[in-house]
Amino acid sequence: MVRHAKDTINRLLSAAGITVNGHQPWDIRVHDDAFYGAVLSKGSLGLGESYMYQQWDCERLDDFFTRILLADADNHIKKNFRFKADILLARLLNYQTPSRAYRNGSAHYDTGNDLFEVMLDKRMTYTCAFWENANTLDAAQENKLDLSCRKLQLRPGMHVLDIGCGWGSFAKFAAEEYGVKVTGITISKEQAELARERCKGLPVDIRLTDYRMVHESFDAIVSLGMFEHVGYKNYDSYMRMAHRCLKDDGLFLLHTIGGNTAHTFTDRWLNKYIFPNAMIPTIRLIGQFIEGLFVMEHWQNFSVDYDRTLLAWYDNIWQNWDQLKATYDQTFFRMWKYYLLSCAGSFRARKSQLWQIVLSKNGVPGGYRFKEA
Structure with a gap:
């Protein structure tokens, strides 16, 4: 054997x-x-x-x-029997109900703010950076945040919903640089507490709540790196929530990892150790659930930028391991290294994509444009 x-x-x-x-x-x-x-x-x-x-x-x-x-x-x-059983259960059960969503989010995003503060850029942006004309992670992440604001056509006084706001990087940037009010939601207690601290003094409201609990009206909606945790059984309720909360002339920016083929169950190792019950959407699935609700105005793929982002995150962990190893053991370090570098390989092989999709409710009169940098 x-x-x-x-x-x-x-x-x-x-x-x-x-x-x-x-x-x-x-x-x-x-x-x-x-x-x-x-x-x-x-x-x-x-x-x-x-x-x-x-x-x-x-x-x-x-x-x-x-x-x-x-x-x-x-x-x-x-594939062994256990793997086939996992796939079957993922098709039958909703692993991203409100109660499960909190457990799923806590398992990863409450790992420790000390870890993420070391790994990420100064704004703590835990999504793909945009490296065009940038040589540092800080600059590349500001590029991405500014690009997102420009795609949303933000103007002073607007009220923006940030679904899955993380540690408040977009909310803080948009409030400071574009003069908007931001309501950010997350299901991570650690994220919410630090986001409130980092956004103190700004017109930013950080809430510890599930997206299904939001019912206000907003001028624009942004979701950066959260849709991967929604699950296809909830795509309809997610899109209907965004449609309900977006004003008729507003824009919705969906920033998400994407896959080339549809799977109801993510990689088994990532599912067990990194992102419980996550699911990567495809073009077909996104299209299916925006149909009848939104007009697709713009779709950009900058997946190769995620390869470079993941390498930068790993380099930060490696360079600062001496200060982290008092809290995290060698097995954790190998797990985290495997996570970051295996994902970098997936983006480099073009098996994983990174999409930014701009959606409107009724189509932008005269066509959609955003201000180039």
Whole structure:
């Protein structure tokens, strides 16, 4: 059995241009042969867990994953019964009900503000940066925030709803730079507390609440990196909430990771350790649920920018690990490294996308335009 697992995994890795104990930075070094059985029996979950527990290493995990994904290696491993059962349950059950949404959000976003303060830019923007004409993470994130404001055509005095406001980076930027009032909502207690502190003195209201509980009317709506947690069983209620809360002449900016093919269940390792019950939308699914509610005015893909953003986040963690290791152990560090660099590989391989979509309720008279930088 061990020999079979070893031969099978070596063959799959070889097809991706990866050699066990080879000399290229994307090659892996296997420290424990249990690695082979874990990957063969549990697929991506086994691959991630075996890395966390130091059964293998790789100099450049991002390059390793780029090659694995381009070779479609994961789909050549037979899915076990447990994985099939998880997919079935995801289709039958709503894993993003209001009560579950709080648990899902807390599992990741309440990990620790100290970790995110070190990892992110100075504004604590936990979404893809926009690197055009930017050389630092701080500048690239300000680019993205400003681009988002321009796409929404913000003007002083407007009231904006920020769905999934995080630590208040967009709310603070928009209030300071564009003179708008912002209502931000999050289901993370840690995020809400720090966002209120960071936005103190500004016309920003941060609420610890689920998007389904919002009923006011807004001049514009923005959602940066939250739609991935909604789940397709709730896409209809999410879009209807946005439609209900957006004024007739307003704009809605949806910023989300996207996938090339639809799946009701995310990667098993990411689901267990990083983003419980998340789901990546596709063009077809988004189109299905905006139909009859919104006009699609503008759709931009800058997924390659997420590769660079994730590498910058990892570099911040690596450079500051000495101050974090008193709180987070080595297994956590390997888990977080695996998370950031495997996702970077996915964007580099173009298996994951990053979309900004501008929607209106009735179509912008004369056509939609936004001010270029």
